[in-house]
Amino acid sequence: MMTATRGRIDVRGVRLSFARPGIDPLPVLDGLDLSVAGGEIVTLIGPNGCGKSTLLRVIAGLIPADSGSVRLDDALIAGPDPRIGLVFQEPRLLPWRTVAANVGYPMELGGVPAPERAERVASALDRVGLRDAAHQLPGQLSGGMRQRAALARALVLEPDVLLLDEPFSALDAITRDRFNVELLKLWGRLRTTIVVVTHSIPEAIFLGDRVVVLSRRPGRVVADVTVPLAGPRTLEDLDAAAVTSAARAIRAHLDPEVEAA
Amino acid sequence: MRSTTLLTVAGGLGFLALWKAIVVIGGYPTFILPPPELVAARLVTGWTSGQIGPHAAATLVEVMLGFGVGAALGLIAGYALGRSSIVARVVSPYLVAAQATPILALAPVLALWFGPGLLGKVIIAALIVFFPVAVSAMVGIRSVDRGLLELGRSLRATRRQVLLTLEIPAALPSIFGGLRIGITLAVVGAIVGEWAGAERGLGVLVNIARGSLFDIPLMFATLVTIAGFGVTLYLVVVLFERRLVGVR
Ligand SMILES: Nc1ncnc2c1ncn2[C@@H]1O[C@H](COP(=O)(O)OP(=O)(O)O)[C@@H](O)[C@H]1O
Ligand SMILES: [Mg+2]
Numbered sequence: 001m002m003t004a005t006r007g008r009i010d011v012r013g014v015r016l017s018f019a020r021p022g023i024d025p026l027p028v029l030d031g032l033d034l035s036v037a038g039g040e041i042v043t044l045i046g047p048n049g050c051g052k053s054t055l056l057r058v059i060a061g062l063i064p065a066d067s068g069s070v071r072l073d074d075a076l077i078a079g080p081d082p083r084i085g086l087v088f089q090e091p092r093l094l095p096w097r098t099v100a101a102n103v104g105y106p107m108e109l110g111g112v113p114a115p116e117r118a119e120r121v122a123s124a125l126d127r128v129g130l131r132d133a134a135h136q137l138p139g140q141l142s143g144g145m146r147q148r149a150a151l152a153r154a155l156v157l158e159p160d161v162l163l164l165d166e167p168f169s170a171l172d173a174i175t176r177d178r179f180n181v182e183l184l185k186l187w188g189r190l191r192t193t194i195v196v197v198t199h200s201i202p203e204a205i206f207l208g209d210r211v212v213v214l215s216r217r218p219g220r221v222v223a224d225v226t227v228p229l230a231g232p233r234t235l236e237d238l239d240a241a242a243v244t245s246a247a248r249a250i251r252a253h254l255d256p257e258v259e260a261a
Numbered sequence: 262m263r264s265t266t267l268l269t270v271a272g273g274l275g276f277l278a279l280w281k282a283i284v285v286i287g288g289y290p291t292f293i294l295p296p297p298e299l300v301a302a303r304l305v306t307g308w309t310s311g312q313i314g315p316h317a318a319a320t321l322v323e324v325m326l327g328f329g330v331g332a333a334l335g336l337i338a339g340y341a342l343g344r345s346s347i348v349a350r351v352v353s354p355y356l357v358a359a360q361a362t363p364i365l366a367l368a369p370v371l372a373l374w375f376g377p378g379l380l381g382k383v384i385i386a387a388l389i390v391f392f393p394v395a396v397s398a399m400v401g402i403r404s405v406d407r408g409l410l411e412l413g414r415s416l417r418a419t420r421r422q423v424l425l426t427l428e429i430p431a432a433l434p435s436i437f438g439g440l441r442i443g444i445t446l447a448v449v450g451a452i453v454g455e456w457a458g459a460e461r462g463l464g465v466l467v468n469i470a471r472g473s474l475f476d477i478p479l480m481f482a483t484l485v486t487i488a489g490f491g492v493t494l495y496l497v498v499v500l501f502e503r504r505l506v507g508v509r
Contacts, residue, residue, distance in 0.1 A: 062415055080417045092408045096430050096507075105426070106416045 007160035007193035009036040014068035030218035041194040043204040046214030052197045084161045085154035091146035093138040100134040103152045124152040164196040213253040223253040295478045303478035319461040327386020328447035335391045339398020360392040368457035386450035390443040397439025401432025437502040
């Protein structure tokens with residue numbers, strides 16, 4: 001299986017702007033540095049539009065940086081990489097395929113033979129608790145189930161790194177708490193490196209070993225707060241005094257408008 | 262489901278009743294408007310005597326070939342138009358111009374060039390099928406969710422895989438909209454082609470029945486046959502659509 005040292009991410013001096021017709025390019029990432037150890041969970045938090053999703057896309061090899069580099073275990077990321085699993089804010093399931101066929105999609109593209117595919121789909125669906133929905137179409141599922149299916153799809157290639165872009169933001173608060181607990185359980189078994197973007201300070205603290213705070217656009221790292229919680233977490237941990245002070249530290253670096261959101 | 266089928270049948274019966282009523286009340290002679298039962302009887306004898314069959318077969322071949330060729334070219338063109346805005350900008354005006362030229366005016370020219378055989382009819386049917394299929398394919402390809410395309414890219418899908426697993430499935434509902442229109446137009450195209458000059462076909466039979474035979478019930482029986490072709494072929498397309506698109 002996986003050793004904890006795999007899945008180390010190094011983002012060095014990444015600069016990126018988007019071309020805009022007629023006007024100056026829009027600078028989105030401004031010399032951003034970020035290191036994530038293998039098997040670590042880092043949560044990214046920052047104002048709306050500061051470049052969090054863009055950063056995940058750069059790490060995933062979907063957008064090339066203008067300058068700077070992204071390395072995974074010392075190898076440069078130059079394009080989409082099967083060692084990296086990406087979950088978007090929306091589930092992005094193929095609506096004409098069953099859940100099982102959606103989860104098997106990455107393997108189908110990769111040429112994994114059908115019998116092996118079926119086996120791995122079944123175990124991925126088990127992992128996210130979707131075994132009974134295997135033959136349903138996405139349209140028949142709740143939003144939460146769809147997002148689980150998207151997670152199963154990202155896990156099915158057994159990536160070393162999981163990038164999650166506000167994965168549960170469309171869900172209600174209670175479902176979201178439950179999903180976060182499940183995500184940590186899953187991580188406890190797989191020990192993949194996880195980078196997760198979130199809007200919520202409590203969620204960032206609950207999930208993260210570290211919380212990385214980004215500035216307003218163009219995004220830079222303005223704070224890197226280590227979460228003072230050890231061992232398996234429960235939602236009650238969020239009431240600990242150490243957590244409160246971490247939250248205060250994070251809030252101090254965020255713009256007031258985000259705090260209100 | 263059941264009740265809509267009933268409604269359809271009721272509508273058909275209502276149409277026949279209206280037809281009969283017009284004949285009776287208006288007192289029209291058979292050579293102007295034959296009553297439905299006479300047309301029905303003539304339809305049966307026309308088929309059993311082998312009078313309609315060969316013409317119907319000729320038309321069916323023209324329709325199928327014309328539809329096949331026109332739809333295939335329409336799909337390819339629609340894909341190119343949908344994928345490349347440059348192609349769309351350069352080619353669209355010509356497509357629209359070609360589409361705006363009445364096929365009725367074009368048919369004699371094609372008959373002149375290709376003679377009274379199969380080829381001219383196939384070309385006319387294909388021409389008339391091409392446009393709706395091309396437009397629907399273009400719209401369908403453009404409708405592919407950008408998020409799904411990005412997903413495909415993140416999973417390192419090849420061009421071919423993107424086409425087969427994302428673009429085509431996403432475009433299918435729209436494409437079938439074009440195919441439904443196309444199949445009915447293919448029938449129109451074949452008949453128009455036959456009118457412009459042919460030795461065989463249902464369009465020819467309409468002319469023969471009205472002219473040299475002066476068999477007006479046969480003429481109507483032929484029209485019924487043409488309509489029947491249209492409906493049947495349309496239903497075949499719908500059946501394929503159910504198979505391929507299903508419920509989403
Ligand atoms: N493909 C793109 N082309 C042009 N501008 C983009 C693109 N993607 C994102 N942007 C812009 O870049 C900025 C950062 O976007 P994003 O990374 O999605 O922010 P966040 O996820 O932090 O809310 C936004 O202003 C957004 O409008
Ligand atoms: Mg975002």
